[in-house]
Amino acid sequence: KAGVTQTPRYLIKTRGQQVTLSCSPISGHRSVSWYQQTPGQGLQFLFEYFSETQRNKGNFPGRFSGRQFSNSRSEMNVSTLELGDSALYLCASSLRFSLVAGGRQETQYFGPGTRLLVL
Amino acid sequence: ELKVEQNPLFLSMQEGKNYTIYCNYSTTSDRLYWYRQDPGKSLESLFVLLSNGAVKQEGRLMASLDTKARLSTLHITAAVHDLSATYFCAVVPNTDKLIFGTGTRLQVFP
Numbered sequence: 001k002a003g004v005t006q007t008p009r010y011l012i013k014t015r016g017q018q019v020t021l022s023c024s025p026i027s028g029h030r031s032v033s034w035y036q037q038t039p040g041q042g043l044q045f046l047f048e049y050f051s052e053t054q055r056n057k058g059n060f061p062g063r064f065s066g067r068q069f070s071n072s073r074s075e076m077n078v079s080t081l082e083l084g085d086s087a088l089y090l091c092a093s094s095l096r097f098s099l100v101a102g103g104r105q106e107t108q109y110f111g112p113g114t115r116l117l118v119l
Numbered sequence: 120e121l122k123v124e125q126n127p128l129f130l131s132m133q134e135g136k137n138y139t140i141y142c143n144y145s146t147t148s149d150r151l152y153w154y155r156q157d158p159g160k161s162l163e164s165l166f167v168l169l170s171n172g173a174v175k176q177e178g179r180l181m182a183s184l185d186t187k188a189r190l191s192t193l194h195i196t197a198a199v200h201d202l203s204a205t206y207f208c209a210v211v212p213n214t215d216k217l218i219f220g221t222g223t224r225l226q227v228f229p
Binding site: 035042043044058092107 | 152154160161162163164167207209215216217218219220221222
């Protein structure tokens with residue numbers, strides 16, 4: 001069974017540009033979450049999508065957006081890039097939306113990440 | 120403010136020794152996760168702890184959860200070099216999203 005895939009794996013952009021990252025979840029998984037990882041701030045939740053709807057959102061500016069398609073694939077977009085957006089962006093998928101699952105052993109499976117460098 | 124703190128942040132230990140990583144969190148959580156991350160790689164799920172007193176073991180790693188103390192531990196037994204990685208705990212408050220700890224960077228040397 002294929003794991004979570006992310007494209008591209010590496011990306012270099014300049015300030016002010018925009019970028020789109022893609023994530024394909026594990027087959028059958030309907031929930032996709034995005035995280036940003038930086039040395040200074042650690043791992044931070046960006047947003048989660050389930051059935052093409054954003055279900056949860058972290059504390060990031062509106063420059064960060066995302067969407068999910070009917071096949072559960074997800075994209076995230078960052079507009080007007082800033083130097084501080086340089087990070088590893090991780091995507092994770094799970095079967096169901098809610099991690100607060102009343103005893104179910106719900107786990108998120110992470111993709112390899114996209115490393116974004118903003119110059 | 121929700122905080123998930125791990126202690127220690129860095130751990131250098133000799134092969135064969137035992138050690139414990141601590142994860143303290145400041146709010147109630149339905150569950151607690153432990154992940155491993157190798158340098159430049161993604162996160163690998165290690166354990167999901169679902170209830171107070173839960174204990175799970177895999178190889179040389181054992182995780183436990185005390186929801187009353189809001190504390191989880193990851194115990195390493197007879198460390199080997201292959202365990203060198205960064206370990207993260209993560210909780211799920213009622214906001215229903217993963218909140219990660221600061222991470223503990225473990226280095227095992229001969």
